[in-house]
Amino acid sequence: MSENQRVRTKKTVEERRQDILEAALKVFSENGYKGATTAEIARQAGVAEGTIFRHFATKKELLTAVLEPKIVESLIVLDQEKRESSPEEFFRCFLKNRLELMQENADLFRLMFAEAQYHSEVREAMFHGILGPGIGLIKPWFDKGIAQGVFKPLPFIPTMRSFMGMAMFYGVFGFLFPNLSPEKTVDEAADHIAELFLHGLVRADS
Amino acid sequence: MSENQRVRTKKTVEERRQDILEAALKVFSENGYKGATTAEIARQAGVAEGTIFRHFATKKELLTAVLEPKIVESLIVLDQEKRESSPEEFFRCFLKNRLELMQENADLFRLMFAEAQYHSEVREAMFHGILGPGIGLIKPWFDKGIAQGVFKPLPFIPTMRSFMGMAMFYGVFGFLFPNLSPEKTVDEAADHIAELFLHGLVRADS
DNA sequence: AAAATAAGTGAGTAATCACTCATTTAGATA
């Protein structure tokens, strides 16, 4: 009778919220938004199912709540690198920083890209939280490199799209085909991607 | 009483199968695998729900059936380009061909990448149907370029991963943020990606 | 200590969904 007693630990509202968000990210990223059940999230968070709906009105609100904080957080780190002056050096720092962030939050990024296809809220969060600010940060660097004659005068958006593709796919590929992913460290990957993106596959002297 | 009469057109078994597969791809790619309902697929295919299960035992079998034919088809086109000799020229042809295929089957590729996260069957289909053969085709070209001294001796898998990232993301990005996608033609995009991948962003003479 | 407030609970609910099967229909065959 007293078998299935939940031990009710005392936690602040904020701590409970975090427990739920943490569990939600795990369950969402393992099963997708539709494949995840609120019952399973509650189980993993160590709360009753009803508790979830005391903190988040709907399942969808829980999804956006999972994505938003990390999206915002992802911007803060950037400003520190602004001081670097050489366009090439700036890029290497920036790339390494981005890859680390994506490595640490691989679950979240995979979830974000999968669900962006189906939920306009997610697309808008990506646009306003990542793409927009990211462009604002990197466009001046790009223009400066062209003005200095260091970069080719390539169109900005397509170039950034290629860059994002390389960076994003690093994380996705590693998850989908771990046995095909030889690199041990993020640094190795960053060096390799930077070399390709800046100087290409073809040898300079050929 | 005779209001909701379905007009039963005479079709071969294969035609019905194709109708269902076509509708399934549409509904799956709009809502994701879990978000799609067999009722909606039946509606869009113009058949009764039960008919679906006469052609496919389960919903999941329908998913794999949607993905497989296109995966196989995607390989056939490749062999034709083998004749090209210059490594650079081969790459441009190959890339253009891949981008066209992805443009034509954008729904399918987006679905495939989203669902690969959650279904090992999809991952395996991707691996055996796309990645494996793709590697078998392009590895000799890559090695030859290095042997000729045209390419840098970069590691193969990470280089291909970057290439795939650029190519895949072209389609995904265009879907997620159409207003940010300036290119009108696949050719333009192919030229741009080829330039970046082969020669990089930095000017050769700088 | 009693009362009031806040947070948590989990059985219950209505809706949804993949899948079944007894029946109907269309076309081939005799």
Added chain:
DNA sequence: TATCTAAATGAGTGATTACTCACTTATTTT
């Protein structure tokens, strides 16, 4: 035309699920 067969149908079913709400438990206030 009558009979047979395979394909198609769609109402029905059991399982699942997001969400509710009457109630319990813990904390704060009086």
